[in-house]
Amino acid sequence: MGNQIKLGCAPIAWTNDDMPELGRNNSFEQCISEMALAGYTGTEIGNKYPRDPEVLKHYLDIRGLEVASAWFSSFLTTQPLEEVKADFIEHRDFLYAMGAEVIVVSEQGSSIQGQVDTPLFAEKPVFNEKEWKRFTDGLEALGELAAEKGMSIVYHHHMGTGVQTTEEIDQLMSSTDPDKVSLLFDTGHLVFSGEDPLEILEKYFDRIKHVHFKDIRRNIAAAVRREQDSFLTGVKKGAFTVPGDGMIDFAPIMNYLTRHHYSGWIVVEAEQDPDVCNAFEYALKAKRYIDEILQKGKVR
Numbered sequence: 541m542g543n544q545i546k547l548g549c550a551p552i553a554w555t556n557d558d559m560p561e562l563g564r565n566n567s568f569e570q571c572i573s574e575m576a577l578a579g580y581t582g583t584e585i586g587n588k589y590p591r592d593p594e595v596l597k598h599y600l601d602i603r604g605l606e607v608a609s610a611w612f613s614s615f616l617t618t619q620p621l622e623e624v625k626a627d628f629i630e631h632r633d634f635l636y637a638m639g640a641e642v643i644v645v646s647e648q649g650s651s652i653q654g655q656v657d658t659p660l661f662a663e664k665p666v667f668n669e670k671e672w673k674r675f676t677d678g679l680e681a682l683g684e685l686a687a688e689k690g691m692s693i694v695y696h697h698h699m700g701t702g703v704q705t706t707e708e709i710d711q712l713m714s715s716t717d718p719d720k721v722s723l724l725f726d727t728g729h730l731v732f733s734g735e736d737p738l739e740i741l742e743k744y745f746d747r748i749k750h751v752h753f754k755d756i757r758r759n760i761a762a763a764v765r766r767e768q769d770s771f772l773t774g775v776k777k778g779a780f781t782v783p784g785d786g787m788i789d790f791a792p793i794m795n796y797l798t799r800h801h802y803s804g805w806i807v808v809e810a811e812q813d814p815d816v817c818n819a820f821e822y823a824l825k826a827k828r829y830i831d832e833i834l835q836k837g838k839v840r
């Protein structure tokens with residue numbers, strides 16, 4: 541069986557949906573044209589993308605781009621399940637119309653990821669037993685809704701949320717049905733949190749159906765922890781960058797994925813200030829780095 545890895549790029553490097561002032565002047569068409577020019581064949585969805593599937597398809601088709609997936613903020617721990625399900629169905633149907641196979645889900649109940657002044661490391665939420673139960677039962681319900689369309693949910697562990705650490709990922713994986721809840725593997729969030737990405741990859745490879753590649757600038761990430769910055773301040777300061785520009789060695793990660801025949805999207809997703817780090821230039825840098833490690837992996 542061969543590898544069917546597809547390389548995509550996230551629009552967050554052009555305009556940051558969490559902080560729209562970052563990249564406010566970068567247009568939708570510039571963003572997708574530059575992704576295609578850098579050699580990517582897929583994209584995730586940003587706030588500037590048209591929401592009409594026919595309109596969006598046309599913009600993407602002529603640039604050779606597909607939709608890899610799009611983020612869904614769930615509030616399973618804080619909102620009635622029926623409300624979350626209704627929002628999820630709308631999101632699922634849009635992604636289904638766009639031909640995506642996986643739906644990124646991240647629990648935002650009690651999350652501090654969007655709070656500008658909340659210290660990231662000191663005040664991340666920790667779910668109690670009741671919240672875990674509500675959360676995991678709800679996720680399985682979303683997984684069932686995704687399956688109605690032949691799709692899967694891929695859970696995004698994330699800094700400043702209830703699922704950030706290895707222990708929390710372990711708890712999520714052990715308390716959900718693998719047929720209903722898959723995992724998104726995001727290198728940047730794992731390393732920022734102090735986790736070992738290879739450990740997570742090896743342990744949960746069978747459940748990983750979507751990958752985000754982002755790198756970490758070691759000194760900036762350490763300063764964010766020391767100075768008790770928020771997640772958003774960390775992003776503004778440049779904690780994240782593209783693969784090949786930071787502290788993570790992606791070669792063993794990529795080798796593991798290819799050796800085990802990972803089939804799906806790897807999306808380069810590196811939010812930083814585009815006025816400081818030009819989005820096209822960095823997308824290209826990441827693409828060249830990934831091609832290089834893929835090539836080296838083949839001759840070994």
Ligand SMILES: O=C1C[C@@H](O)[C@H](O)[C@@H](O)C1=O
Pocket residue numbers: 552557558611653696726729752809811
């Ligand atoms: O997948 C992601 C989506 C973003 O909105 C988020 O904040 C980012 O860090 C991420 O990994």
Ligand SMILES: [Co+2]
Pocket residue numbers: 696726752809
């Ligand atoms: Co991500």
